[in-house]
Amino acid sequence: MSPTEDGVVRRDTPTGARARCRRQEGGWACRAMDDDQRRLMDEIDRLKSENELLKAQVEDFEATMGLDDKADAYARTLSGGMRRRLLVAKAMVHNPPVLILDEPTAGVDIELRRQLWDYVKGLHERGTTIVLTTHYLEEAEALCDTIAIIDKGEVVACEPKETLLARISEKQLIVRPATPATVLPAALENMKAELRPDGAIEVQYNPAETSAMSILGALSAGGMEIVDISTSESDLEDVFLQLTSRQPEVR
Numbered sequence: 001m002s003p004t005e006d007g008v009v010r011r012d013t014p015t016g017a018r019a020r021c022r023r024q025e026g027g028w029a030c031r032a033m034d035d036d037q038r039r040l041m042d043e044i045d046r047l048k049s050e051n052e053l054l055k056a057q058v059e060d061f062e063a064t065m066g067l068d069d070k071a072d073a074y075a076r077t078l079s080g081g082m083r084r085r086l087l088v089a090k091a092m093v094h095n096p097p098v099l100i101l102d103e104p105t106a107g108v109d110i111e112l113r114r115q116l117w118d119y120v121k122g123l124h125e126r127g128t129t130i131v132l133t134t135h136y137l138e139e140a141e142a143l144c145d146t147i148a149i150i151d152k153g154e155v156v157a158c159e160p161k162e163t164l165l166a167r168i169s170e171k172q173l174i175v176r177p178a179t180p181a182t183v184l185p186a187a188l189e190n191m192k193a194e195l196r197p198d199g200a201i202e203v204q205y206n207p208a209e210t211s212a213m214s215i216l217g218a219l220s221a222g223g224m225e226i227v228d229i230s231t232s233e234s235d236l237e238d239v240f241l242q243l244t245s246r247q248p249e250v251r
Contacts, residue, residue, distance in 0.1 A: 054093075061089040064119055066112055081107050088116065092123070099123065100131045105139060117142060141165075141236040151244040161236075168234035168242060173203045173212050178225040187218035 062068040065085040070078060075086060088104045101120070105113040120143055124130055134140055140147055141161065148158040157164060180199020192204040203215055212231060219226060 057093055057095070061093050064115060065089045066115075081109070084108055085112065092119075095123075096128070098129045098131070102133045103135070104132070105134070105136065113139075137236045137240055147236070149240060149243055156243050157239075164239055165234065165236065168238050169206050169208060170204050170234060171207055171212075172232045173205060173215060174230045174232075175201045175203065175216070175219060175224075175226055176228040177201070177219075178227050181224075185219055185222050185224060187222045188215075191215070 059068075062071055065088065067082065067085055067089065070082060075083065078086065084104075084107050088101065091101065092099060104120075105116055108116070117139070120130060120132075124143075130143075132140070132143060144161060146159065147161050147164055149156050149164075174196075177199070181195060181201055182199070184193055184195055184201065188201070188203060191210075194202050196202055201219075205212070205215060212229075216226065216229065
């Protein structure tokens with residue numbers, strides 16, 4: 001660093017110590033810095049380093065949130081969806097140990113929602129505690145380890161996701177016969193089964209009591225030729241409806 005007319009801090013002194021130099025008649029006069037001055041210069045260096053790191057993080061978030069082409073735009077000129085992206089980016093840019101996200105994907109498109117999910121998962125894997133509020137049950141199921149369900153201002157459940165999903169043990173088995181069914185087979189008389197409009201048969205069963213193979217075996221024994229089957233499990237929406245549904249009052 002070169003001296004100026006008013007003096008400058010030099011870092012290239014022969015001893016390696018920082019010195020403050022001022023122009024005097026006949027040359028430059030330098031004196032070593034005291035402890036306070038050294039701490040000040042160290043702090044300036046630290047802030048410069050943090051500024052470069054923050055700049056890199058901002059650029060990373062601009063790309064992640066799809067805001068890189070809006071980097072020079074005023075916030076007030078952004079659309080509602082873009083403002084939502086900006087708010088989420090501002091909350092996450094400094095890598096807080098605890099991050100609270102309130103409806104972070106409301107009003108954003110599906111592609112950005114997926115990108116944000118991946119980023120939030122990455123933050124969690126790196127040790128960030130995340131508190132998320134959402135009306136998207138799919139989002140809560142995809143991102144959360146522990147889920148609290150609030151109904152009319154009261155917490156009706158707060159459990160690990162696996163425990164919550166286990167509240168409904170039933171599974172659905174969909175059977176597609178070679179010839180679309182028009183009536184339910186006699187083998188399913190004592191089961192929760194229904195005929196679908198496309199001729200497939202949907203059976204709800206508890207794996208702890210009945211196996212899918214026993215259901216298929218009974219249908220085959222009854223003469224049904226099966227061409228395709230699929231199964232599905234209860235999801236968070238089913239649990240939510242079970243916990244929040246109410247029977248109508250009898251008047």
